[in-house]
Amino acid sequence: MQVEKYIIEGHNNDLLTQHTRKFDFVAADVPNVKTVIQKLRDFQVAIPSWALGTGGTRFGRFSGGGEPRSIEEKIEDVGLLHSLNQSGGAISLHIPWDVPENAQAIKTLAAQHGLRFDAMNSNTFQDQKDQQHSYKFGSLQHVDKAVRKQAIEHNIDVIKHGVELGSDSITVWLSDGSCFPGQLNFRKAFQRTLEGLQEIYAALPANWKMFVEYKAFEPNFYSMTVGDWGQSLLYATKLGPKAYTLVDLGHHLPNANIEQIVALLLNEGKLGGFHFNDSKYGDDDLTVGSINPYQLFLIFNELVEGMDARSMNHASDLGWMIDASHNVKDPLEDLLQSVEAIKIAYAQALLVDTKALQQAQDSNDVARAQEILQQAYRTDVRPLVAEARLQAGGALQPLALYRSAKVREQLIKDRGQKTVATGL
Numbered sequence: 001m002q003v004e005k006y007i008i009e010g011h012n013n014d015l016l017t018q019h020t021r022k023f024d025f026v027a028a029d030v031p032n033v034k035t036v037i038q039k040l041r042d043f044q045v046a047i048p049s050w051a052l053g054t055g056g057t058r059f060g061r062f063s064g065g066g067e068p069r070s071i072e073e074k075i076e077d078v079g080l081l082h083s084l085n086q087s088g089g090a091i092s093l094h095i096p097w098d099v100p101e102n103a104q105a106i107k108t109l110a111a112q113h114g115l116r117f118d119a120m121n122s123n124t125f126q127d128q129k130d131q132q133h134s135y136k137f138g139s140l141q142h143v144d145k146a147v148r149k150q151a152i153e154h155n156i157d158v159i160k161h162g163v164e165l166g167s168d169s170i171t172v173w174l175s176d177g178s179c180f181p182g183q184l185n186f187r188k189a190f191q192r193t194l195e196g197l198q199e200i201y202a203a204l205p206a207n208w209k210m211f212v213e214y215k216a217f218e219p220n221f222y223s224m225t226v227g228d229w230g231q232s233l234l235y236a237t238k239l240g241p242k243a244y245t246l247v248d249l250g251h252h253l254p255n256a257n258i259e260q261i262v263a264l265l266l267n268e269g270k271l272g273g274f275h276f277n278d279s280k281y282g283d284d285d286l287t288v289g290s291i292n293p294y295q296l297f298l299i300f301n302e303l304v305e306g307m308d309a310r311s312m313n314h315a316s317d318l319g320w321m322i323d324a325s326h327n328v329k330d331p332l333e334d335l336l337q338s339v340e341a342i343k344i345a346y347a348q349a350l351l352v353d354t355k356a357l358q359q360a361q362d363s364n365d366v367a368r369a370q371e372i373l374q375q376a377y378r379t380d381v382r383p384l385v386a387e388a389r390l391q392a393g394g395a396l397q398p399l400a401l402y403r404s405a406k407v408r409e410q411l412i413k414d415r416g417q418k419t420v421a422t423g424l
């Protein structure tokens with residue numbers, strides 16, 4: 001289903017007077033407001049194909065109904081989100097959950113919705129039906145060469161699917177590791193994993209990137225073979241210039257200073273992309289900005305500062321993706337909220353007075369530095385984000401329109417109450 005253009009326009013017309021008043025108020029204090037709006041318009045976040053259905057935990061899953069039943073319906077859902085917020089113009093596919101049977105038809109469908117294909121995701125953390133070897137004791141780290149070979153071939157297969165769809169990157173997240181002391185020889189596991197990644201790397205087309213995603217724990221609880229940014233950076237450095245570290249916000253131990261990690265990876269030219277989500281304890285995969293929006297802002301502050309220092313394009317030089325699970329909310333509402341939170345944090349970071357901050361840092365004026373950061377963080381930038389959306393043809397209030405247009409009700413009518421999307 002789609003929300004027709006005239007419905008979005010009607011919604012915007014109803015809200016225009018109120019919006020203009022709020023926008024004028026905040027814009028008066030933003031010196032380069034046109035540039036800020038343009039950057040917000042350009043900034044697109046990829047929606048993961050596995051997050052369009054209800055998520056769950058090992059204790060249960062409670063579907064809300066109307067979930068996409070096929071890759072086509074997943075693309076339709078991302079297209080629907082994009083038509084509302086004009087900020088989710090890409091989809092990140094997961095193989096084998098979303099194998100495109102007819103790549104050309106899928107590509108055409110995505111193009112009709114204004115979508116491109118972001119990073120492809122491989123899966124060697126589950127055993128699939130008809131799979132010859134099990135990943136119970138890891139994939140690329142496995143002691144058995146046949147298992148490693150199977151995992152390598154799967155990743156190369158994912159790259160081939162991606163090439164057909166016009167993607168230009170692959171994210172490799174490995175659940176490899178160990179659950180108990182003594183289970184694994186760390187050095188040998190690292191070496192085997194590196195060799196596997198090297199074979200996958202060798203299969204990358206010239207313009208492709210490989211993102212090596214790390215995670216502190218789960219499903220393995222004693223060691224992870226790509227457990228932190230240091231290990232990921234080691235792999236990425238040894239692999240070569242097309243390999244980068246991918247930061248998933250939920251993949252750190254509690255209280256990790258993610259903004260500092262981001263700053264240093266950027267400085268090394270090895271930050272490849274992001275998986276946005278939020279968490280209180282671990283890999284909670286909650287809505288972006290729902291628990292700790294200040295941390296998200298601090299991360300974006302480092303991103304903007306670091307990317308500007310390297311003359312990078314904010315919109316296109318890093319991969320921006322959501323990786324979340326929606327257990328108690330409507331997945332589409334949750335995704336609208338997540339994208340909004342990302343753009344708010346980005347807008348706040350664009351408002352930081354970087355010159356003044358540098359002066360404060362150079363003169364050890366700690367209080368002033370905090371004031372400068374919090375001045376930006378405490379500015380209500382929502383009218384700026386809404387204005388960017390309005391100019392791009394989106395809705396002033398996407399979530400409100402999603403509800404008033406009764407999108408979920410329609411999806412349930414079209415697809416049924418008991419549909420189950422492949423994914424988390």
Ligand SMILES: [Mn+2]
Nearest residue numbers: 213248275323
């Ligand atoms: Mn992730």
